[in-house]
Amino acid sequence: DVKVTQSSRYLVKRTGEKVFLECVQDMDHENMFWYRQDPGLGLRLIYFSYDVKMKEKGDIPEGYSVSREKKERFSLILESASTNQTSMYLCASRQGAPNTEAFFGQGTRLTVV
């Protein structure tokens, strides 16, 4: 069974903390993505990566950074967490061909207090 695994299901962090969200996929996919999901706004793309050490900004990159040192791992970093970053974060991976679907992790619900 294919798998995208996010390191935490639930996280509570304090304002100003540096937060790491980890995502690992076991499908040898080239592409990996980080989305955030908020009620009424759907899924919004934060960052994505086509290959190791490559990254591209999505629609809402402000306040976030990413790291992809290995093909299977894609990390999302909140440099200084703020309360408006309280959200559900979803990691996904996908092959490079256009007719392929994205596979999602279970999500991390982050609360910043």
Added chain:
Amino acid sequence: AQSVTQLGSHVSVSEGALVLLRCNYSSSVPPYLFWYVQYPNQGLQLLLKYTSAATLVKGINGFEAEFKKSETSFHLTKPSAHMSDAAEYFCAGVAQGNTPLVFGKGTRLSVIA
């Protein structure tokens, strides 16, 4: 640029009734389209995908969708709703190979006994 619009943020149907969730896309090139389902506090799971092989696509759990180029639509249907179908549904599309999926804002389906 590719965009996906889901009509109706919330749809309510009676158990046993027809389910119809609407999705329209805009694209200058033929798209690849997907429907995902999300149960509470879970990641997204693929229901079905259109990849130009056939305009009527059958998915899991009795769902199907029809690609209509003349209407730029890819509506999701199920003949008879079940209580277990209550979830959030997302339509997504991609026009080219290595670009991220673009998601609609989602439609929450409620099933009334």
